[in-house]
Amino acid sequence: MNLRVNPMDNRYDPKRIEPKWQTVWDANKQFKVDEDPSREKYYLLEMFPYPSGKIHMGHVRNYTIGDVIARYKRMRGFNVLHPMGWDAFGMPAENAAIANNTHPAAWTYANIDAMREQLKRMGYSYDWDREFATCAPDYYKWEQWLFLKMLEKGMAYQGESYVNWCDTCQTVLANEQVEAGECWRCGNPVRQKKLTQWFFKISDYAEDLLEYCDRLAGWPEKVTTMQKNWIGKSMGAEIRFQVEDSDRAIDVFTTRPDTIFGATFMCLAPEHPLVRALSRGTGLEADVDAFVERMALQSRSDRMLENYEKEGLFIGAWCLNPMTGRRMPIYIANFALMEYGTGAVMSVPAHDQRDFDFAKKYGLDIVVVIRPYDTPVEQVARTEAYVEDGVLVNSGKFTDMDNKAAQEAITDYFEKNELGRKAVSYRLRDWGISRQRYWGAPIPVIHCESCGAVPVPEEDLPVVLPEDVDLLEGGRSPLETTEAFVQTTCPKCGGPARRETDTMDTFVESSWYFERYCSPHFDRGMFDTGAVGYWMPVDQYIGGVEHAVMHLLYSRYFTRVLKDIGLVDFKEPFTRLLTQGMVCKETVQCPEHGFLYPEETRYDGDQPYCGFCNQKAAVGRVEKMSKSKKNVIDPNVLLDEYGADTVRLFCLFAAPPERSLEWSEQGVEGGFRFLNRIWRLINHWHADIQKVRPFDGDPGELDGAAKKLFSKTHQTIKKVTTDIEERFHFNTAISAVMELVNAMYAAELDMAHAHSASVMRHAVESVILLLAPVVPHITEELWEALGNEPGKLSSAWWPAYREDATISETRLMVVQVNGKVRGRFEVSADADDDAIKEKAMADENVRRFTEGKDIKKIIVVKDKLVNIVV
């Protein structure tokens, strides 16, 4: 190889360098990949964005972390799939379209263009040939196809149920989309509404999804714990309570069958089907109906209030305690939830706080059936429910039994006598996917008056979302009134029929997009099973922790459905998961103008002033960047000022990925300074090193400053490699490179010595290679300036370290006396313990602490320290 001689600018100019290399990467399709069975694959995926129009710092952080890993793995020789696309359906498009008098599609595609541009400016190494938007018919066609398969298998079904309804968004929300009683999107209160909905039967997989949580070794425990809690498995019993003077019975689910002898009344959810039936003929019908009506209107946000009062109403009927025969009045209660268990609660006021409160309010009997282990039953206080373990009392033949044992024994008794059975209950609900919105994938069903809900025949897919519609104020879906779409014929009987006008929850699109990336243009199915077989599962998935439950759980569920259909042969789509922390910044508030954007603030030292009125503004707490708090930084502004490499460097250096990142203008400045420092360093050595090859001889051939630098270089390579490989701790990896750069500045190389220049070149190349994944533009430029082939850095090999060069021949030993450091000395690596002890004892300062004292013990920790115990 002929080493070229390339000139080098004196000044680091990202504005020139960055577009240059982005153009090269684009033109070469440098990051395009194909299946190659001869190479080990690595699928790196970041959660794709909703095309809102602009990337924000959260995206920048997420995608930077991902890009560094992708580039690193490429340098390690992996065949890396690193795609990007758009989660393009969803409500903001409709709202924006109404506000700006455009079409959601036009708005969405314009946003995609703008954001793609921004991502390219960041220098991310995507295979852009795989890009797609989920709003494209050739994407959602296959989603509709899967829906039909699920319908066939009973995995998708139509059901009538109370749903979370947002009046503002005019649509249904999944439980996961309701946050503290409010809509996750618009923040308005959510109320209960009865509607016919399409559901996916995720509950069929509750147990499997739960079980596999513990096998997701590459996931943060935090996330699997959240999923486990969300699935919410409870073990208990289902028990049948006979209604007095009736052949009806009420089934309840309880986790505390051991407290059955203390059950003194029954609570039903207002929506419970027996409520009406049992209240008939009691003279209380009118009151009961009114109560049920009122509860249905009660919004979820009301129910969430702290002071939310337990309320109930006796419905005029009794049931019988199967153990004691006691007449238990039946109530409807607002705290009983129809969605959980059987919608009926056996109330044991002595041992459940809610039941206790309810009993107190309505003057119902409280019967103690468990006493604490160390308290006789007479002394049990009755100021609150006793929910701990204890010994059964007043419980017939089970009295004196430990309550844990009694749970088993009583359940067995029920099973023998056919009064109940062991039961498991999950908190997880089926996934309601119907949305009364326009901008989503149409549900491929046709409603026929004689045939009912009929699936659209496969050959008629996709059911294309019509573009020519009139968007309506208030957000009602225009599909219902678009006759050209709605009116059709029944595929079964040929008679006139109407299309389903609901569209699918956008979480459906994001539940399989990672498979689509494997063969994004495949037109004979959801994906090419060969390609998916090669690339999937995703080796490393990266995204915000806000998707810990919904998106990740749905994706795990969909993968199971695909496996059962026979399209994939794995259950878990994401082998490793990294949830990056939030990007935060302090808020600034003017007493008159409220929160201020950074560009509306003027600083005098640390003191901000309002840009409108010049008053002193108050610095608030450090919080997650959000438009409402105006503590946001626009990535474009940073790109203009510092360039992509600086932004990338700062995002990685300021904190480890999983922790939150506090924004600091000075920190960014520091990153920029570091890049300049590297530039100047290499510029300084440029002439001396461009005609030599990096030193690759034996460390034994070196001495003095050259040897030290060579050793530091290899130590740095080792440190950076393990920091990235084992824990993605880029912050410490970068600081290691900073140390090396400092050492290079300090190195007093004797240029008369034969190896000095090549040792320096080795150090320079190492810095470039180690930083290549982090700051790809400046490193490509420097790589070229050193005479290497232009544009080839991203496919260069990650540097290797030689162990023998990382180890120095002497060790710095610390001497402690009774665990306190009293001295330190250098010792050769092969010194034996006795020699080390002797040297330690000889230390002048150590002697001051050992003189005249009994030496009890001397502990020598190899290569580290000596501790003298006196």
Add this chain to the structure above:
RNA sequence: GCCUGGGUGGCGGAAUUGGUAGACGCAAGGGACUUAAAAUCCCUUGAGGCUGAGUCCUCGUACGAGUUCGAUUCUCGUCCCAGGCACCA
């Protein structure tokens, strides 16, 4: 209330298996260069103490105990912060 994280200098953060607490960066202070400033380069920087300003001493990783020759790291208890769940029977 329950479940997860977390608490280390003026600040962001290091310390990978129990072994020199504070790497690296920021900020601050000092010096060099300059007519000057910026930029750059170098030095200092946890707090306190001092007979011999040192290869010095004491204290110090939210707080209180414990295990250990030795604890930021392990155990128990307490406090605070962040996130998640929240009438789930």
